[in-house]
Amino acid sequence: NAGVTQTPKFQVLKTGQSMTLQCAQDMNHNSMYWYRQDPGMGLRLIYYSASEGTTDKGEVPNGYNVSRLNKREFSLRLESAAPSQTSVYFCASRGGLFGQPQHFGDGTRLSIL
């Protein structure tokens, strides 16, 4: 019963390096989301995908790209990492019916030096 799986759980990067965070869900959910969580701030939406083949910007998309590879997988890419992108990243998914909750992965703790 995996739910939402994120990899990796921890990563340290140097400024300017690139990296892709992976997210996969096994609940046949249509919608998937990427958030970042920073101290003193609530979770903020980076990008989301309402269905396979579609992606849209959230509140804080600058510096990120996403790919909805198929219904299961939604990846987040940092092309040129910056220290301001040090954060904890959460992926979530949700079924199609109104009232369904979002299911979250365990998070990826990313540090950029």
Added chain:
Amino acid sequence: KNEVEQSPQNLTAQEGEFITINCSYSVGISALHWLQQHPGGGIVSLFMLSSGKKKHGRLIATINIQEKHSSLHITASHPRDSAVYICAVIRETSGSRLTFGEGTQLTVNP
């Protein structure tokens, strides 16, 4: 001003106490969620409300749409309730996207 405000930011209680966490929002919403973030970081959904009150075990969530306010109550608190509790709203115009409060850090001491 944030669209979703929680109070208090931090709360320390003794085991057995009745706990209330408040959430106020300034936008029209279609629903409100309460989530729990464990010390290890995992986030789980506790409730989704669009009106009235819901209860699950020792947890009770209420919402007053007219006053744009929701409360999460924990009865007979226990150290395992120690976590961050997060309020999030679905704005009327945002489809399924959530707007989050900053969270309330709850510590329950034995």
